[in-house]
Amino acid sequence: MNNTEKAWKAIGGGIAAPKGFYAAGVQAGIKYKDKYDVALIFSDVQAQAAGVYTRNIVKAHPLHLTQRHLKNGLARAIVVNSGNANACVGEFGDQAAFAMAEVAGMYLGIEPQDVLVASTGVIGVEMPLDRVLNGIRVASSELLDDVVKGIRGHKEMADEGAHRAALAIMTTDTTVKEYAYELPCSQGGVIHIGAIAKGSGMIHPNMGTMLGFLTTDADIPSADLQRILSEAVEESFNMVTVDGDMSTNDMALLLANGSSGITPEGEDRINFERMVKSMCIELAKEIARDGEGASKLMEVSVSGAKTMEDARKIARSICGSSLVKAALFGEDANWGRILTAAGYSGAEFNPDKVDVFLGELMVAQAGRGVMFSEERAKEILGFKEVHILLNLHDGEENATAWGCDLTHEYVTINGSYRT
Known part of the structure; x- marks a missing residue:
């Protein structure tokens, strides 16, 4: 809707x-x-x-x-x-x-x-x-x-x-x-x-x-x-x-x-x-x-999963990856970190079927990198809201999770939270 x-x-x-x-x-x-x-x-x-x-x-x-x-x-x-x-x-x-x-x-x-x-x-x-x-x-x-x-x-x-x-x-x-x-x-x-x-x-x-x-x-x-x-x-x-x-x-x-x-x-x-x-x-x-120190909202959508739980596990795992979050902060289109985070999520899927997108820009297809514009990728990663999409091509279920980038300010805030 x-x-x-x-x-x-x-x-x-x-x-x-x-x-x-x-x-x-x-x-x-x-x-x-x-x-x-x-x-x-x-x-x-x-x-x-x-x-x-x-x-x-x-x-x-x-x-x-x-x-x-x-x-x-x-x-x-x-x-x-x-x-x-x-x-x-x-x-x-x-x-x-x-x-x-x-x-x-x-x-x-x-x-x-x-x-x-x-x-x-x-x-x-x-x-x-x-x-x-x-x-x-x-x-x-x-x-x-x-x-x-x-x-x-x-x-x-x-x-x-x-x-x-x-x-x-x-x-x-x-x-x-x-x-x-x-x-x-x-x-x-x-x-x-x-x-x-x-x-x-x-x-x-x-x-x-x-x-x-x-x-x-x-x-x-x-x-x-x-x-x-x-x-x-x-x-x-x-x-x-x-x-x-x-x-x-x-x-x-x-x-x-x-x-x-x-x-x-x-x-x-x-x-x-x-x-x-x-x-x-x-x-x-x-x-x-509004994540502590955050400069960007990250939305991860997973489609084509066998089960809803698999889709949720992958979406949450990617949002929670410190490496993905750091790459988002640095505006680095390191799609390998995204696929890796999906891989250790505990979900069942075939990595050789997965397509990965940054916004509308495809950066990986069937589990392998494709040629894409680094300039366009950096532009997308510079937005205040960054959308990451994975299509597992394994089923009909989907899920979305939300997170943010990991910045220097996060450490500053939490290094002195108690005092």
């Missing part, structure tokens, strides 16, 4: 665009004095909820708490902090995560079990809990003030609250990642979806150090939401790699409060699921584009 065929359209409002959702972001001074670092997302009615989490065995304390709170498939709020991961700090971390849920619940007038918690930042350092909890208090006050005022009639205020929430979850991100769509339904009425995300480094398939939060006013049960989100993540957040490292805090959450009064069915349901997937893919691409 291309852009002209989409049944939905982009709108403003970010995470607070769907009916009944509100958001706020405040400066609590967790790590930096003037940075937004506590975000609060709230539904004025009970919402169905779903979550997907890092597959790292080492998991942060708020992630364990959120998994427990989501066992009943219900939630009213999400509280997030940046500047501290609240990971690997023992019993204090468990207590801090629950305190965040408890305080948010107290100020919002809801049960702590209906609050989901996420954190991002430095691992292994105890959270400055007093600052975090005070930030939650301030964010709750701002958010509830918006609810009382009926912020739906004050769109600029609603957009600003959502934008500050998006700012508050950022760490080394250089760009804010927020989207909102609306989907007109055949039965009448409109469904909205909003989202914010963060991610820049420590990004690798099976979810990297990224957080993604989505809200919708569609009426969909949690079991269906879980399937929809899981499938969307497989084609988006799990197809992104920046540096091959996988974090402890990663999660994607989707809340549906039903405030539109619409339960999408038939074609509307198909379009809704496509819309969720499209939203996640756009966020995933933004994360890859």
